[in-house]
Amino acid sequence: MLAARFHTFGGPEVLRVEEVPWPWPQRDEVLIRVAASSVNGSDLRLRSGSGPISLTVRRPYTTGLDVAGTVVGVGPRVTAFMPGERVFGLLGHGGGGAAEYVTVPQSRVAHLPDALALAEAAAVPLSGLTALQALREGASLHRRPGARVLIHGAAGGIGSFAVGLARHFGAVVTGTARASKLDFVRTLGADEALDTASLDLTRGGRTWDVIFDTPPALDFARVRASLAPGGVYVTTQPFPLRPAELAATLGGPGPRFAAVRTQERSSDLAFLARRLAQGDLRVPLDRTFPLARIADAHRHVGGPEARGKTVVLIGSDSPSQNRQ
Template structure:
């Protein structure tokens, strides 16, 4: 079968299609015939070799999430059947940009029925990150009426974050480049700021003091210590970076009562994927799909995803 892999770190040109051995499910694994796989920021960083703390064994098959059809079952599988249309977050082992992939059933859920396979493939990593950040990290489902800032709202995680925050009854301020403001307003943001307005050097804490109950920093680009004053007492700064990176931010997390830091480490949970599918099929979430590419265009897909014009998600399809 064919798989999109890189053998050395570098730009999109290091990606190529290789013939590799077929996987076969064992234990509680399912074999998925892949219909689509999305391109995430983590894919890009792993290919470039610039993600600290990540050990990437090469050759590496890119693609951290997939949508497809179950075509094989290990003897321990109890929750899925042959022919089920499913989607999954594979984790940092990758493997999604290939014709087939095997996955443990705990990472797999039935895909939303109201969207295409390409749209379903856009959901797992970005949708799970946003859901787990806002529910487990910020407890937003228990803060109805909260004021939320989503930084980086035009990206995949941010686009789901805006919609989920609105679903949980929050008022949403978002940041995006000016040319993407209409896109972000279409997701439900009531106010959209240029990211430059959140530069800590420019942020007027006198004006913004206590303005938000939750700040969701999706790029991640903000420093907790420097924007902490923009949070209300009891507020939460949720970052897609699991731990504070500056000494000042690390110290601020130990500062006692007041705003706190929460770093999200996305979990491959079938229950959360099932919840996202219900929200999509119920109309509470729409999938922000920007553009699709064929598997043979994997290098072009990565190049496009690294550009500044992306609105939502980039997906690779397999026919």
């Protein structure tokens, strides 16, 4: 079968589409014929060898953390899925999504509603789960009706899902992005869109109940003045904690600090699938690329014009008319 791999760290040019051995499901794994996989910031960091995440990489490495497709085989302990069912899931840092077939533990996979296209479903897992777990568990937003929420980096993959989820939880949403992407942020459902170039959260001129730093690019100590009493700052960068962040994590008076570490939970994937099927949430799909052009997909995601999610189309289940 074909898979997109890299043998050395570097830019998008190190990606190669190669023949690799066919996988086979073990114990509680499902074998998926892959229709599509999305490109995340984590994929770029794993490929380039930057940051601690790259220490987990064994090369040659098959890129792709998100996957959507059809089950074609199951391990002997699989109880929740059968061949022929459409699914999507999060593979974790082991990757493997940008391939014609992949095996995934059933705990990381969920069924797809018929109304959701596989190309759209592939955009959901990592970004959608991160946004959901940050807002629901990190910020307890489902218990804060009418909360004022600032989503920093609202035009990105995580941020664009966070806007829709925050609205679903009844929040009043302010999204930040560069000036050229503010209209896009408004189309996601943000009540207000602010230019990051002119944003200054250190003055405390106005406050929010939740600040979700998706890139992550802010500093808890510096934005604390912009948090309401009892407010919470949630970041996707959990470590290392600075003294102010550690103190806020342990509790006490004043704003709180929380960091999200994305969990590959099928129950949360099912929650996202229901929200998408019912129209409470939409997939912010930016562009699609065929597997042969996966290097171009990585270039686009790493460039200044990317917004929402970029998906790589792989199998015959993918709609070829969507290719860029």
